[in-house]
Amino acid sequence: DTAVSQTPKYLVTQMGNDKSIKCEQNLGHDTMYWYKQDSKKFLKIMFSYNNKELIINETVPNRFSPKSPDKAHLNLHINSLELGDSAVYFCASSQEDRDGNTIYFGEGSWLTVV
């Protein structure tokens, strides 16, 4: 059973389109995230939700809008796609315990904007 699953894995689309990436976790975690990984493998946090509430919203264009219908799902919608949005987007989840947070990642969604 996949713990954090995201779809689609690959997405090629034209500039100006709107697209969504879906994410689900079956770990019972309270916190979910979206990260963006650029071509140099640098990971940047975009959003974080805790129990469906937005708690981190980094400097991300407002064309990116996360939606969390329940604590097991966090979807990412992107409007008016631009060439610079091409990247790998990772969904993740975590649960805070006495050890801090161990974060679990999905397998990534490779977005290419042409």
Added chain:
Amino acid sequence: GNSVTQMEGPVTLSEEAFLTINCTYTATGYPSLFWYVQYPGEGLQLLLKATKADDKGSNKGFEATYRKETTSFHLEKGSVQVSDSAVYFCALSDPGSSASKIIFGSGTRLSIRP
């Protein structure tokens, strides 16, 4: 604030060589420390972790010891294999801060020659 610094790559070694990837951190509290591995075309997977000073995390022949006196968590492996080729990320989580404060290093790409 908290931060993680890891050695820049790429690191290229021959099979069966000894590996060290350096990681140092700054933190205001008592963080938990992690190493994640990202194989080509995949998401990040937890490799090992340590939650307090002098703890040693280990998995798949990799080890890292939490050194509070040098604020380090260097990753080591005695004899690397071609299958270890991947990008390695050091990370910290501070239990005293908000649930989403997981800080990643910039990643180190490791290539192993047969």
